[in-house]
Amino acid sequence: MLELLTTRNNPMIDPVLHVWGWEIPVYLFLGGWVAGAMVLSGWLMRRDPDGARPSVWRLLPWVGLVLISLGMGALFLDLEHKLYVWRMYTTFQPTSPMSWGGWILIGVYPVLLLAGIAGMPPPLAEAWAPLGALARRLRQPDALRLLGLASIVLGVGLGIYTGILLSSLGARPLWASGALGPLFLVSGLSTGAAFAHMIARDPAEQSVLLRSDNLFLVTELGLIALFLIGLASAGAAQGQAAGMLLGGPYTAPFWVLVVGIGILLPLSIQLLMATHRIGHTLVAPVLVMAGGLALRFVIVAAGQASTWP
Amino acid sequence: MARFGMVIDTRKCVGCMDCVVACKTENDVPDGHCRDWIAKRVEGRMPDLRLTITSERCNHCDRPPCVTCCPTGASHVHDYGKVVLVDHGKCIGCKACVASCPYGARFMHPEGYADKCTFCIHRVEKGEQPACVEVCPTRCMTFGDLDDPESEVSRLIATHRHFVLKPDAGTKPRVFYLE
Numbered sequence: 001m002l003e004l005l006t007t008r009n010n011p012m013i014d015p016v017l018h019v020w021g022w023e024i025p026v027y028l029f030l031g032g033w034v035a036g037a038m039v040l041s042g043w044l045m046r047r048d049p050d051g052a053r054p055s056v057w058r059l060l061p062w063v064g065l066v067l068i069s070l071g072m073g074a075l076f077l078d079l080e081h082k083l084y085v086w087r088m089y090t091t092f093q094p095t096s097p098m099s100w101g102g103w104i105l106i107g108v109y110p111v112l113l114l115a116g117i118a119g120m121p122p123p124l125a126e127a128w129a130p131l132g133a134l135a136r137r138l139r140q141p142d143a144l145r146l147l148g149l150a151s152i153v154l155g156v157g158l159g160i161y162t163g164i165l166l167s168s169l170g171a172r173p174l175w176a177s178g179a180l181g182p183l184f185l186v187s188g189l190s191t192g193a194a195f196a197h198m199i200a201r202d203p204a205e206q207s208v209l210l211r212s213d214n215l216f217l218v219t220e221l222g223l224i225a226l227f228l229i230g231l232a233s234a235g236a237a238q239g240q241a242a243g244m245l246l247g248g249p250y251t252a253p254f255w256v257l258v259v260g261i262g263i264l265l266p267l268s269i270q271l272l273m274a275t276h277r278i279g280h281t282l283v284a285p286v287l288v289m290a291g292g293l294a295l296r297f298v299i300v301a302a303g304q305a306s307t308w309p
Numbered sequence: 310m311a312r313f314g315m316v317i318d319t320r321k322c323v324g325c326m327d328c329v330v331a332c333k334t335e336n337d338v339p340d341g342h343c344r345d346w347i348a349k350r351v352e353g354r355m356p357d358l359r360l361t362i363t364s365e366r367c368n369h370c371d372r373p374p375c376v377t378c379c380p381t382g383a384s385h386v387h388d389y390g391k392v393v394l395v396d397h398g399k400c401i402g403c404k405a406c407v408a409s410c411p412y413g414a415r416f417m418h419p420e421g422y423a424d425k426c427t428f429c430i431h432r433v434e435k436g437e438q439p440a441c442v443e444v445c446p447t448r449c450m451t452f453g454d455l456d457d458p459e460s461e462v463s464r465l466i467a468t469h470r471h472f473v474l475k476p477d478a479g480t481k482p483r484v485f486y487l488e
Binding site: 171 | 326329341342343346347348349350351352353354365374377378379380381382383398399400401402403404405407408409410411413415416417420421422475477478479480
């Protein structure tokens with residue numbers, strides 16, 4: 001028997017850590033979504049630098065700007081010392097993933113903005129001469145290829161950082177896994193692909209995005225398996241943490257909301273969509289996005305509750 | 310260069326909480342929060358029970374995860390004594406350091422910055438002892454330089470069986486408990 005009594009009762013720390021509420025999972029979800037959108041729009045941009053098709057990449061950067069702003073808004077709401085937020089940008093701390101993330105976000109904004117301008121309908125861009133001139137320069141195939149590459153690189157960085165942000169906090173055994181970075185990246189890619197094929201107009205592009213999303217969802221399943229196997233086969237603390245998702249208090253939300261409703265169900269629907277047995281509907285992509293959000297909520301909450309013995 | 314640490318003799322600690330009160334008074338710790346606290350662990354099976362009382366606080370780890378995760382450098386290792394401190398003016402209140410501490414030693418001050426034990430560095434720099442050490446009625450706490458082999462803390466660690474909290478977390482804590 002071990003009974004522990006403590007006189008400590010600090011807010012947000014006791015009885016279990018709960019420093020992060022809805023804001024951080026929402027930010028991680030939106031950040032992942034934008035990361036996925038950037039990688040996909042960068043790829044589509046490079047695939048069709050002549051701009052011959054009515055590609056969805058023209059819209060994704062604008063959606064990304066809105067989403068990342070909402071995400072950063074959530075992040076700002078989470079800060080306890082809000083007036084000091086500018087301190088993030090007076091330094092670079094190489095050991096802190098949060099510092100990396102802050103600077104990556106600084107790079108994300110201009111790339112999204114330039115990509116958005118490049119994709120603007122010419123009559124709209126030409127309404128203001130300097131904007132029209134910039135749009136014409138950005139629409140050059142070489143510029144588009146470069147912009148696409150920058151979009152992919154920053155998207156991958158943004159997606160991975162949202163996972164590493166958690167896994168670098170060594171005090172929480174559930175987060176002590178190198179698989180979290182790739183898992184959050186692939187989840188972001190699947191969210192981005194789901195949204196993109198939901199709004200895509202070109203049937204050929206819609207089909208490519210749909211098949212990509214299916215690939216991302218299968219990869220996500222594999223990474224979830226690796227994440228759980230890695231934890232369960234590590235030390236006692238990580239094993240205990242894995243138990244929270246394998247029979248413990250977070251089992252139902254994880255397996256029902258994240259894996260069942262968020263991956264397996266939409267994957268089944270999208271496999272049927274890909275083979276043209278059923279038509280495109282909003283159901284599958286909305287479920288994928290809901291699953292991505294649920295993944296962040298479950299991992300953030302369960303991770304905070306996990307502790308070293 | 311000194312590397313401060315603390316040795317607490319669990320055989321002498323009676324859990325009177327004088328250290329907790331002294332810390333709150335000395336450091337003006339806000340109501341409902343504490344920088345140090347008393348933990349009582351009861352282990353074994355009736356009738357063979359063992360009670361261990363520990364006065365706990367920030368461990369001023371040699372590998373402090375709260376410092377490496379801080380995005381602004383607010384959490385830092387102080388030059389004097391390698392004590393882990395928070396620069397309130399740099400802290401944005403992101404709470405990453407709170408989440409990264411396996412000991413739950415940090416909390417958010419109502420004014421918005423992360424707060425925790427400082428080993429009373431403002432007293433130590435003047436040649437005084439930390440407040441908790443100063444007031445302990447059983448003299449169970451010893452504070453000093455772990456890098457000085459002649460210091461009392463080094464002698465106690467070298468000559469007594471001791472343990473640290475959560476060694477598996479890999480943070481190399483600098484608060485040692487004699488058993």
